[in-house]
Amino acid sequence: MVSQAQQEPALPHSSSIAKRAAAASMDASPAPPLLLRAPTPSIDLPAAKQDRADAASKAAAVFDLRREPKIPAPFVWPHDDARPTSAAELGVPVVDVGVLRNGDRAGLHRAAAQVAAACATHGFFQVCGHGVDAALARAALDGASDFFRLPLAEKQRARRVPGTVSGYTSAHADRFASKLPWKETLSFGFHDGAASPVVVDYFAGTLGQDFEPMGRVYQRYCEEMKALSLTIMELLELSLGVERGYYREFFEDSRSIMRCNYYPPCPEPERTLGTGPHCDPTALTILLQDDVGGLEVLVDGEWRPVRPVPGAMVINIGDTFMALSNGRYKSCLHRAVVNRRQERRSLAFFLCPREDRVVRPPASGAVGAAPRRYPDFTWADLMRFTQRHYRADTRTLDAFTRWLSHGPAQEAAAAPCST
Numbered sequence: 516m517v518s519q520a521q522q523e524p525a526l527p528h529s530s531s532i533a534k535r536a537a538a539a540s541m542d543a544s545p546a547p548p549l550l551l552r553a554p555t556p557s558i559d560l561p562a563a564k565q566d567r568a569d570a571a572s573k574a575a576a577v578f579d580l581r582r583e584p585k586i587p588a589p590f591v592w593p594h595d596d597a598r599p600t601s602a603a604e605l606g607v608p609v610v611d612v613g614v615l616r617n618g619d620r621a622g623l624h625r626a627a628a629q630v631a632a633a634c635a636t637h638g639f640f641q642v643c644g645h646g647v648d649a650a651l652a653r654a655a656l657d658g659a660s661d662f663f664r665l666p667l668a669e670k671q672r673a674r675r676v677p678g679t680v681s682g683y684t685s686a687h688a689d690r691f692a693s694k695l696p697w698k699e700t701l702s703f704g705f706h707d708g709a710a711s712p713v714v715v716d717y718f719a720g721t722l723g724q725d726f727e728p729m730g731r732v733y734q735r736y737c738e739e740m741k742a743l744s745l746t747i748m749e750l751l752e753l754s755l756g757v758e759r760g761y762y763r764e765f766f767e768d769s770r771s772i773m774r775c776n777y778y779p780p781c782p783e784p785e786r787t788l789g790t791g792p793h794c795d796p797t798a799l800t801i802l803l804q805d806d807v808g809g810l811e812v813l814v815d816g817e818w819r820p821v822r823p824v825p826g827a828m829v830i831n832i833g834d835t836f837m838a839l840s841n842g843r844y845k846s847c848l849h850r851a852v853v854n855r856r857q858e859r860r861s862l863a864f865f866l867c868p869r870e871d872r873v874v875r876p877p878a879s880g881a882v883g884a885a886p887r888r889y890p891d892f893t894w895a896d897l898m899r900f901t902q903r904h905y906r907a908d909t910r911t912l913d914a915f916t917r918w919l920s921h922g923p924a925q926e927a928a929a930a931p932c933s934t
């Protein structure tokens with residue numbers, strides 16, 4: 516565990532961040548302990564009619580630098596969601612994906628067997644031998660600390676655009692009025708092959724030229740994540756006996772989502788959650804976590820911690836890949852807990868298909884032989900469902916499947932005329 520000194524350094528100004536990001540090898544100085552300020556009656560969290568942008572900026576102020584012993588009511592989660600952590604860590608295999616490149620056939624079969632066993636049960640494994648530059652991974656993690664330490668007004672310049680995933684959010688207070696997660700997030704889209712680097716453009720265009728170096732760090736990081744995702748797709752093909760290239764080609768033109776999670780220390784960690792219980796609606800998640808720990812997976816009714824392994828990245832199957840495997844591989848419930856003393860950072864790269872691709876399992880092989888578990892759908896529909904109609908939780912895919920039969924048509928009927 517990294518011991519975080521408790522001094523409260525001055526908040527770095529964006530230009531100093533730019534210099535540090537340009538150095539691309541940052542030693543994050545400890546973030547100040549961000550504690551909640553009990554909201555005054557004026558912080559009235561978003562109701563259906565209230566202006567959400569206004570509520571968001573008010574609620575965002577809740578993550579303040581003042582010490583309070585109690586967390587505000589909207590951050591308190593139901594007991595069942597916030598059940599205590601199991602003492603037994605989850606035995607997640609660390610798979611050496613370097614074997615896909617070095618011709619080690621025995622190693623390749625061992626890796627495929629490890630992935631098959633993990634994905635058919637709890638859907639999580641870790642990878643080493645991934646080839647992601649350690650200095651780049653460190654710069655991406657520390658860049659998150661730099662961003663989230665900025666004054667609120669600067670972070671709000673990247674405020675999330677309603678109905679999209681991109682942007683800065685504080686506790687999702689612009690979207691939800693209860694069960695607020697104890698986190699701040701910064702999310703942005705990634706796809707390659709564009710005329711100019713989309714992540715660099717996002718940072719410079721949203722936060723200003725000072726943030727271009729930070730954008731370059733995340734541009735490079737996302738490019739590495741895309742390459743690793745395609746390598747993992749090859750391994751998933753092999754482990755499922757699916758024709759070579761089926762999944763890799765499906766994601767060649769992927770349009771993914773990068774999300775930086777920042778979890779401040781919390782005065783009552785047992786009553787709230789950094790990220791509530793959910794299955795990722797996306798296809799595959801590559802999670803780089805710092806060494807504080809907090810990710811937990813629900814297995815046999817217990818919340819089992821996933822220990823951070825230095826240099827390794829956590830991989831988990833999402834709903835979209837569960838459908839692509841016709842249910843053979845599982846998208847499983849997981850959550851993130853917080854603690855009293857240390858901030859925690861995690862970077863989640865969510866691999867998503869191009870919006871209009873039809874999510875359909877291969878018709879051949881063992882996957883194709885079984886009866887279809889899920890209807891065809893597009894990622895655009897599932898994404899829209901999670902952003903406009905349903906808070907991703909423990910039953911997202913089932914709720915989505917039901918919505919598919921009438922939701923899009925109703926939504927279209929309700930949509931204002933385009934003419």
Ligand SMILES: C=C1C[C@]23C[C@@]1(O)CC[C@H]2[C@]1(C)CCC[C@@](C)(C(=O)O)[C@H]1[C@@H]3C(=O)O
Nearest residue numbers: 680696772790791793795796797865901907
């Ligand atoms: C499509 C998505 C929705 C969420 C981000 C993501 O890209 C994949 C994970 C989803 C999420 C993290 C699942 C838990 C609930 C959620 C609201 C959150 O806590 O952030 C979800 C994300 C969202 O912004 O809707």
Ligand SMILES: O=C(O)CCC(=O)C(=O)O
Nearest residue numbers: 776790809810851861863
């Ligand atoms: O921060 C973590 O460990 C998990 C976050 C997560 O599950 C998510 O953002 O989907």
Ligand SMILES: [Fe+2]
Nearest residue numbers: 793794795849
């Ligand atoms: Fe997740």
